[in-house]
Amino acid sequence: MIMSSFAYIACTCCGKEYKLDTWQQRCSQCRGELEVRYKFAEPGAVRKEFLSRKRSRFILQRYSCCLPFNFKRLNPALSLGEGNTPLIRAAGSNDLGIDIYYKNEAVNPTGSFKDRGTIAGIHRAISLGVKKVGTVSTGNMAASVAAYAARAGLECFVFVSKNIKEHKLASIIAYNPTLVKVEGDYGELYYRSLELGMQEGVYFINSDDLFRVEGQKTAIYEICEQLNFAAPDYIILPVSSGGNMAAVIKGLEEMHAVGLIDSLPQVVGVQAAGCRPIAASFAEGELNIKRFQNPRTVAQAIANPCPPSGRRILRKLLQGKAGFILTVTDAQILAAQKRLAKEEGIFAQPAGAAPLAALEKMVREGILKKAEKVVAIVSGSGLKDLSVINTAEADILESDFAGLRAILIRGKGV
Numbered sequence: 001m002i003m004s005s006f007a008y009i010a011c012t013c014c015g016k017e018y019k020l021d022t023w024q025q026r027c028s029q030c031r032g033e034l035e036v037r038y039k040f041a042e043p044g045a046v047r048k049e050f051l052s053r054k055r056s057r058f059i060l061q062r063y064s065c066c067l068p069f070n071f072k073r074l075n076p077a078l079s080l081g082e083g084n085t086p087l088i089r090a091a092g093s094n095d096l097g098i099d100i101y102y103k104n105e106a107v108n109p110t111g112s113f114k115d116r117g118t119i120a121g122i123h124r125a126i127s128l129g130v131k132k133v134g135t136v137s138t139g140n141m142a143a144s145v146a147a148y149a150a151r152a153g154l155e156c157f158v159f160v161s162k163n164i165k166e167h168k169l170a171s172i173i174a175y176n177p178t179l180v181k182v183e184g185d186y187g188e189l190y191y192r193s194l195e196l197g198m199q200e201g202v203y204f205i206n207s208d209d210l211f212r213v214e215g216q217k218t219a220i221y222e223i224c225e226q227l228n229f230a231a232p233d234y235i236i237l238p239v240s241s242g243g244n245m246a247a248v249i250k251g252l253e254e255m256h257a258v259g260l261i262d263s264l265p266q267v268v269g270v271q272a273a274g275c276r277p278i279a280a281s282f283a284e285g286e287l288n289i290k291r292f293q294n295p296r297t298v299a300q301a302i303a304n305p306c307p308p309s310g311r312r313i314l315r316k317l318l319q320g321k322a323g324f325i326l327t328v329t330d331a332q333i334l335a336a337q338k339r340l341a342k343e344e345g346i347f348a349q350p351a352g353a354a355p356l357a358a359l360e361k362m363v364r365e366g367i368l369k370k371a372e373k374v375v376a377i378v379s380g381s382g383l384k385d386l387s388v389i390n391t392a393e394a395d396i397l398e399s400d401f402a403g404l405r406a407i408l409i410r411g412k413g414v
């Protein structure tokens with residue numbers, strides 16, 4: 001943080017303010033979502049600092065002018081190389097007539113965007129003096145927190161639902177956290193983990209932790225830099241807890257406030273039709289979230305029936321006009337996953353392909369106009385869940401040596 005900025009914590013719901021060094025993850029007054037806010041005394045100085053482009057590969061250092069950390073206390077040795085992900089202009093899917101870019105977050109160290117937020121959360125935990133961290137997650141975030149805790153030499157606790165499918169555990173246990181299958185309401189576990197953690201000195205870096213959100217904002221900074229500060233018309237991303245969508249909106253608003261971008265793109269959140277608690281409230285113009293009953297989708301990474309930052313997102317969309325929410329079906333998600341791999345060479349997990357499915361829907365419905373510029377965020381790697389790939393349906397040939405020449409000549413006719 002440079003001298004021209006001053007950071008503090010505020011409740012996005014009731015406005016109550018806290019000092020930056022207070023260990024507070026939800027509002028003590030209303031249980032609302034907290035966020036870090038900045039008083040940019042001199043926006044011009046922040047802009048200049050940002051554009052001076054100190055080319056550190058360590059994202060917390062590179063974007064320190066817009067982050068709530070003491071630069072001197074940042075520790076590059078804790079980094080696993082998160083961020084610095086490519087923004088790839090569409091090749092094949094260009095036939096939609098839209099100027100599409102994919103922000104490929106699948107190439108982060110543990111295969112998802114979560115790593116940006118985790119490195120920030122780990123620094124926050126260390127600044128509070130704790131030696132233990134935790135998370136409530138069933139996938140991407142659990143692996144990410146466990147990996148970064150291992151790197152930092154911190155003890156790590158991962159709380160998962162008792163009903164978790166065994167194949168999802170492999171990428172978590174590799175990092176050797178204390179893994180606990182918890183019986184009981186999974187939505188409530190989020191709040192219990194924060195309470196217990198504060199009492200016992202364990203910093204839970206959950207999905208919408210306010211410092212995680214700060215780290216995840218850096219994807220937006222990179223996108224703006226990669227587009228030479230010509231903001232796109234739309235940014236599309238999958239939505240689960242609402243934490244990452246909050247990060248995207250916040251990052252854009254801050255870039256706009258200091259004059260780094262001239263316009264604010266519409267932010268489009270994508271939920272699966274089979275688990276759409278935020279989309280359901282949005283459609284009704286309702287600011288509260290109702291728990292989504294019987295969630296069912298192939299996009300496991302966004303199957304959160306009770307998103308803890310849902311209300312915050314609804315306020316931004318319904319009152320702030322920051323964007324909107326779309327739903328896509330599992331069939332549309334799986335088709336987009338295939339297309340993204342086949343035409344672009346990007347293998348996304350189903351949630352990561354959901355933005356392309358939404359983009360196709362926006363074209364069909366006339367929301368997107370020709371030549372508009374869209375960034376789709378590919379949130380995680382397809383290697384995370386191979387169970388959705390049906391190898392029996394694949395076109396796999398068999399041959400002896402004698403048959404190989406004919407196959408090479410014929411090919412697939414690309």
Ligand SMILES: [Zn+2]
Pocket residue numbers: 011012013014015016027028029030031032
């Ligand atoms: Zn509050």
